[in-house]
Amino acid sequence: NAGVTQTPKFRVLKTGQSMTLLCAQDMNHEYMYWYRQDPGMGLRLIHYSVGEGTTAKGEVPDGYNVSRLKKQNFLLGLESAAPSQTSVYFCASSYGGRTDTQYFGPGTRLTVL
Amino acid sequence: GNSVTQMEGPVTLSEEAFLTINCTYTATGYPSLFWYVQYPGEGLQLLLKATKADDKGSNKGFEATYRKETTSFHLEKGSVQVSDSAVYFCALIPMNRDDKIIFGKGTRLHILP
Numbered sequence: 001n002a003g004v005t006q007t008p009k010f011r012v013l014k015t016g017q018s019m020t021l022l023c024a025q026d027m028n029h030e031y032m033y034w035y036r037q038d039p040g041m042g043l044r045l046i047h048y049s050v051g052e053g054t055t056a057k058g059e060v061p062d063g064y065n066v067s068r069l070k071k072q073n074f075l076l077g078l079e080s081a082a083p084s085q086t087s088v089y090f091c092a093s094s095y096g097g098r099t100d101t102q103y104f105g106p107g108t109r110l111t112v113l
Numbered sequence: 114g115n116s117v118t119q120m121e122g123p124v125t126l127s128e129e130a131f132l133t134i135n136c137t138y139t140a141t142g143y144p145s146l147f148w149y150v151q152y153p154g155e156g157l158q159l160l161l162k163a164t165k166a167d168d169k170g171s172n173k174g175f176e177a178t179y180r181k182e183t184t185s186f187h188l189e190k191g192s193v194q195v196s197d198s199a200v201y202f203c204a205l206i207p208m209n210r211d212d213k214i215i216f217g218k219g220t221r222l223h224i225l226p
Contacts, residue, residue, distance in 0.1 A: 004156070033213075042202060042218040043157070058213060090156050102214070104156030
């Protein structure tokens with residue numbers, strides 16, 4: 001039981017490049033989330049999904065797209081990376097919403113030059 | 114709007130000292146309240162939670178009581194260990210079903226042997 005895994009762990013991009021971050025969970029959770037963590041800012045929700053085939057915007061969605069084609073996977077895409085997207089990205093999942101515990105992946109450290 | 118305010122860090126204590134990390138919130142009604150912990154190089158993990166007023170969450174020697182009258186959820190531990198060194202995040206989920214979890218900015222804790 002791996003829990004929540006994220007690929008890759010580290011990545012360096014040049015401005016304008018694109019990339020996709022993969023999140024996978026093996027707990028049969030319905031809800032999945034993408035956050036970014038910046039110094040002094042805590043965690044901010046980018047996008048989330050309440051089930052396979054659904055996505056919704058969070059607090060800071062601009063510049064990102066997501067897809068949930070399979071229940072166990074949640075992909076975060078950057079179409080044209082900008083230095084402001086340099087951050088640590090965390091994926092999380094939960095069985096339900098609201099009061100259910102969120103389980104986090106180990107994070108992806110992204111640097112955009 | 115909804116918000117979480119927690120004390121600025123870093124907090125540095127000696128082993129076996131008493132710990133308090135303050136957390137206050139702004140939200141209508143009765144949100145659910147959480148403390149998450151992030152150990153170095155890892156994702157966040159739930160430490161404890163409380164879903165209604167006067168509830169006390171507890172885990173691993175840590176406690177926090179949901180105080181509606183003071184809109185607070187302070188984290189306490191009677192005797193800290195070096196292994197408690199981490200970043201601690203207070204968070205809330207509002208009553209409104211459309212609102213998602215809101216994290217505080219985090220408090221870094223250093224425990225000296």
